[in-house]
Amino acid sequence: xxxxxxxxxxxxxxxxxxxxxxxxxxxxxxxGDGMQVVGTQFTNATALVGNDLATLPDFPAxxxxxxxSLAGVSGFQINFASTxxxxxxxxxxxxxxxxPAALKVNLGDLERGGHLIVNSDAFTPQTIKQAGxxxxxLEGDELAGYHLHKVPMTRLxxxxxxxxxxxxxxxxxxxxxxALGLTYWLYERPLAPTLRWLQxxxxxxxxxxxxNELALRAGFNYGNTTELxxxxxxxxxxxxxxxxxxxxxxxxxxxxxxIAAAWQAGKRLFYTGYPITPASDILHELVKHKNFQVKxxxxxxxxxxMCAAIGAAYGGxxxxxxxxxxxxxxxxxxxGLAVMLELPxxxxxxxxxxxxxxxxxxxxxxxxxxxxxxxxxxxxLPILAAQSPSDCFWTAFEAxxxxxxxxxxxIMLSDGYLANGSEPWRVPRVEDLPKIPVxxxxxxxxxxxxxxxxxxxxxxxxxxxRGLAHRVGGLEKEDLTGRVSYDPxxxxxxxxxxxxxxxxxxxxxxxxxxxxxxHGDLVLVSxxxxxxSVRTAVERAREAGRSVSHxxxxxxxxxxxxxxxxxxxxxxxxxxxxxxxxLLMLLRATYLVDAVGIDKMQGRxxxxxxxxxxxxxxxxxxx
Amino acid sequence: MSDTATLxxxxxxxxxxxxxxxxxxxxxxxxxxILAQIKKAFSNLGKDxxxxxxxxxxxxxxxxPYYMNTFGIHSIHGRAPxxxxxxxxxxxxxxxxxxxxxxxGLSIGGNHLLHSIRRNLNIKILMFNNRIxxxxxxxxxPTSERNKKTVSTPFGSVGASINPCxxxxxxxxxxxxxxxxxxxxxxxxxLERAAKHRGMAFVEIYQNCNIFNNEAFNHATDRETRxxxxxxxxxxxxxxxxxxxxKGVRLRRDYRPEVVKLGDDGAxxxxxxxxxxxxxSPALAFLLSRLRYPDYPEPIGVFRDIEQAVYNELIEExxxxxxxxxxxxxxxxLLNGPxxxxxxxx
Numbered sequence: 005x006x007x008x009x010x011x012x013x014x015x016x017x018x019x020x021x022x023x024x025x026x027x028x029x030x031x032x033x034x035x036g037d038g039m040q041v042v043g044t045q046f047t048n049a050t051a052l053v054g055n056d057l058a059t060l061p062d063f064p065a066x067x068x069x070x071x072x073s074l075a076g077v078s079g080f081q082i083n084f085a086s087t088x089x090x091x092x093x094x095x096x097x098x099x100x101x102x103x104p105a106a107l108k109v110n111l112g113d114l115e116r117g118g119h120l121i122v123n124s125d126a127f128t129p130q131t132i133k134q135a136g137x138x139x140x141x142l143e144g145d146e147l148a149g150y151h152l153h154k155v156p157m158t159r160l161x162x163x164x165x166x167x168x169x170x171x172x173x174x175x176x177x178x179x180x181x182x183a184l185g186l187t188y189w190l191y192e193r194p195l196a197p198t199l200r201w202l203q204x205x206x207x208x209x210x211x212x213x214x215x216n217e218l219a220l221r222a223g224f225n226y227g228n229t230t231e232l233x234x235x236x237x238x239x240x241x242x243x244x245x246x247x248x249x250x251x252x253x254x255x256x257x258x259x260x261x262x263i264a265a266a267w268q269a270g271k272r273l274f275y276t277g278y279p280i281t282p283a284s285d286i287l288h289e290l291v292k293h294k295n296f297q298v299k300x301x302x303x304x305x306x307x308x309x310m311c312a313a314i315g316a317a318y319g320g321x322x323x324x325x326x327x328x329x330x331x332x333x334x335x336x337x338x339x340g341l342a343v344m345l346e347l348p349x350x351x352x353x354x355x356x357x358x359x360x361x362x363x364x365x366x367x368x369x370x371x372x373x374x375x376x377x378x379x380x381x382x383x384x385l386p387i388l389a390a391q392s393p394s395d396c397f398w399t400a401f402e403a404x405x406x407x408x409x410x411x412x413x414x415i416m417l418s419d420g421y422l423a424n425g426s427e428p429w430r431v432p433r434v435e436d437l438p439k440i441p442v443x444x445x446x447x448x449x450x451x452x453x454x455x456x457x458x459x460x461x462x463x464x465x466x467x468x469x470r471g472l473a474h475r476v477g478g479l480e481k482e483d484l485t486g487r488v489s490y491d492p493x494x495x496x497x498x499x500x501x502x503x504x505x506x507x508x509x510x511x512x513x514x515x516x517x518x519x520x521x522x523h524g525d526l527v528l529v530s531x532x533x534x535x536x537s538v539r540t541a542v543e544r545a546r547e548a549g550r551s552v553s554h555x556x557x558x559x560x561x562x563x564x565x566x567x568x569x570x571x572x573x574x575x576x577x578x579x580x581x582x583x584x585x586x587l588l589m590l591l592r593a594t595y596l597v598d599a600v601g602i603d604k605m606q607g608r609x610x611x612x613x614x615x616x617x618x619x620x621x622x623x624x625x626x627x
Numbered sequence: 628m629s630d631t632a633t634l635x636x637x638x639x640x641x642x643x644x645x646x647x648x649x650x651x652x653x654x655x656x657x658x659x660x661i662l663a664q665i666k667k668a669f670s671n672l673g674k675d676x677x678x679x680x681x682x683x684x685x686x687x688x689x690x691x692p693y694y695m696n697t698f699g700i701h702s703i704h705g706r707a708p709x710x711x712x713x714x715x716x717x718x719x720x721x722x723x724x725x726x727x728x729x730x731x732g733l734s735i736g737g738n739h740l741l742h743s744i745r746r747n748l749n750i751k752i753l754m755f756n757n758r759i760x761x762x763x764x765x766x767x768x769p770t771s772e773r774n775k776k777t778v779s780t781p782f783g784s785v786g787a788s789i790n791p792c793x794x795x796x797x798x799x800x801x802x803x804x805x806x807x808x809x810x811x812x813x814x815x816x817x818l819e820r821a822a823k824h825r826g827m828a829f830v831e832i833y834q835n836c837n838i839f840n841n842e843a844f845n846h847a848t849d850r851e852t853r854x855x856x857x858x859x860x861x862x863x864x865x866x867x868x869x870x871x872x873x874k875g876v877r878l879r880r881d882y883r884p885e886v887v888k889l890g891d892d893g894a895x896x897x898x899x900x901x902x903x904x905x906x907x908s909p910a911l912a913f914l915l916s917r918l919r920y921p922d923y924p925e926p927i928g929v930f931r932d933i934e935q936a937v938y939n940e941l942i943e944e945x946x947x948x949x950x951x952x953x954x955x956x957x958x959x960x961l962l963n964g965p966x967x968x969x970x971x972x973x
Binding site: 264294340430 | 676720
């Protein structure tokens with residue numbers, strides 16, 4: 005048993021230890037307070053405990069909004085459990101508020117009776133006023149309904165690191181790690197992963213490493229030895245399928261999905277992008293893996309990124325580009341070219357709240373119709389959406405698989421919530437990953453650049469191949485020969501070929517799965533990042549004996565062949581979306597069903613509670 | 628690790644580089660001459676058509692890839708340099724030529740042109756400059772002279788015009804040249820120089836649009852007057868021009884160039900500007916690019932030809948270096964990440 009484990013055991017013995025099935029913790033502070041850092045560390049430690057988990061980082065668009073302001077509050081929420089969970093949770097049981105503004109912004113989400121841990125040193129007349137309080141909220145009755153723990157974190161942190169010899173400012177910055185240590189004690193998390201991380205991060209700066217370690221331990225010991233907390237908690241490991249697990253964020257998972265797809269195709273990955281929130285992390289992750297022969301190109305703009313991807317695909321690379329809504333708009337002309345050239349490119353749209361710059365760091369799923377129809381001309385292409393952070397891996401992988409099989413650009417929809425959120429992931433074994441077959445013609449005999457195989461895909465003929473010289477381009481091409489053709493009948497034939505090819509993708513995707521019975525009173529149909537909230541709400545309704553099922557779509561174009569039949573098995577259809585009813589419109593138009601939408605556009609996921617309520621209302625509407 | 632090996636040098640006639648696609652440029656268009664000289668230059672250099680890709684944007688000139696028996700992409704307006712960049716990065720082994728025009732390259736595609744030049748990718752860019760929008764029937768272009776009357780500027784254009792070579796030199800292109808559609812030998816020579824350059828080569832070609840902007844470059848093409856209006860740049864040689872080779876360009880003490888007649892006021896060949904296409908600084912090349920008719924003779928030839936690190940080669944080197952440092956890729960290790968835990972079967 006390590007010293008740390010011993011420490012935890014002793015701590016457990018010293019205080020009342022209560023077992024919980026799940027807990028939700030939120031860290032909140034100034035955007036400069038390091039809340040994302042402590043949230044990530046708490047997540048890593050929790051993953052290693054073996055809990056199931058889901059996270060919701062929530063940060064402002066400004067890198068450093070004015071200190072102490074409401075706009076500058078940054079938060080990180082984590083839900084962790086000994087059972088399977090799908091969402092970061094609605095209300096939190098423990099809120100760590102590093103200043104009055106963080107308290108003001110987040111208090112509404114704290115459960116009555118929940119733990120409220122505040123850095124009391126940060127409550128000065130000035131910051132209190134800046135947060136919009138008339139008087140010190142820690143002194144009045146306002147917080148009477150919570151377990152308020154006033155911890156002078158700044159002073160305690162400065163005291164514990166004083167011998168290290170840091171500058172005052174640097175010493176004070178360790179207070180977030182003090183808060184982390186305190187929550188580690190409260191929820192019985194191991195310190196070791198964070199200590200390892202400190203070693204990695206500050207290995208070259210021994211003073212900083214030492215100070216942070218002291219702050220972490222001081223926070224932990226503070227919980228253990230003071231009388232502030234009467235009880236602390238244990239959440240046992242979740243029962244998970246056997247296997248090797250890791251914690252993964254959505255954008256990293258997408259990056260690995262692209263690498264894995266190129267690997268399984270035996271080809272090189274070419275990834276290009278232009279900096280845009282919340283997609284840039286895919287670029288940042290991929291550039292670390294140049295030893296996978298990944299070529300990463302930061303283009304001069306979104307248009308160039310899309311065009312460079314097309315050029316690379318023409319050259320035979322597995323080409324991908326990632327962006328968010330405004331970038332998608334810029335790429336759309338070139339997407340039309342990719343459809344016309346019939347070349348495989350994967351385009352990842354990490355959606356954010358729009359239109360225009362909108363809420364660039366907040367999530368939304370309002371780019372579905374853009375993906376379906378946001379191009380000129382008859383321009384269909386396959387669309388897939390990831391449902392959870394780790395699912396970004398499988399979605400990116402499948403997007404490439406479809407792209408090269410059908411010789412088409414494929415749009416993968418992710419969103420800000422998936423991109424930055426993390427969860428445990430059972431890592432696939434490489435030998436279990438499907439191969440991605442790719443063939444390039446080499447025989448000039450009978451070569452026709454626009455001939456089609458049974459999937460209606462044209463050959464992926466590479467420049468540099470003897471005798472296969474041919475020209476492609478945005479002008480309509482004659483069937484088979486690929487010569488420029490203005491023939492009206494040929495144009496219609498080619499439009500129909502391109503559409504039929506995309507429709508054919510439905511033949512190779514699995515039938516739509518359904519959670520619950522395949523007929524009944526109500527089915528919820530969702531897509532993308534809302535999976536967790538919707539599934540949890542449906543679970544709850546089913547536990548309460550309701551006749552409710554759940555369909556979650558990964559394939560948005562084409563949709564699974566059995567979807568219409570499934571929908572007709574229900575008296576009512578509810579479509580929850582973080583938009584004003586985009587899938588709803590598609591379902592109504594495609595299947596002529598009287599589906600009803602649930603909309604939300606607040607830059608945040610659905611809470612389970614609001615969906616449960618809507619389910620109840622819908623079912624009770626029968627009477 | 629490329630997808631196909633480099634193909635060997637071949638021995639083909641100019642006509643062998645042409646495709647069987649019907650050419651649809653207007654009769655008398657300057658593009659015909661450029662196409663012919665490209666084929667000749669390729670034949671001279673023994674280019675393998677199966678190893679060449681022409682990438683173009685939109686406009687009359689951008690139809691050229693269809694007329695070459697090479698690989699080709701006729702892309703979208705202004706974006707050819709961006710497509711070519713992706714192709715170049717994916718395929719270090721291919722020869723890539725971009726065909727663009729003044730509207731395609733300097734208006735809608737100005738940003739891509741700028742960045743592909745400053746990166747110094749190994750790509751050749753030929754800009755057919757006819758100072759007009761031809762395919763869309765005669766609107767003013769970014770290289771049209773001020774006060775130009777066109778369908779979109781019936782009262783005369785009010786915007787200043789951009790000088791393609793100044794643009795390219797300003798972006799520090801490592802090879803910049805200018806030539807004229809009506810000078811077959813010079814055109815062919817210039818194309819061959821561009822082909823041999825390691826890195827980005829930018830060539831402006833004066834091209835006559837006989838329908839919408841006929842004789843826009845008359846000063847450079849009229850047999851009677853052109854020798855007085857044009858100065859041919861030669862590395863290490865003085866800027867001498869004129870029908871009788873009796874005029875030159877010299878630099879005044881205030882750095883303003885002036886035209887002198889040799890012999891007048893004691894002006895001698897030793898006073899003249901000496902061209903240096905290898906100068907590290909782009910200053911001289913830029914100054915020369917500013918010489919415009921009618922105030923000065925317009926230079927044709929190679930403004931600049933220097934060796935510099937090539938973007939796509941640096942990318943490859945970085946990949947090789949990092950592979951050496953990080954070791955051979957291990958996908959399982961990548962997927963597992965820094966920390967894993969194992970759940971055992973019960």
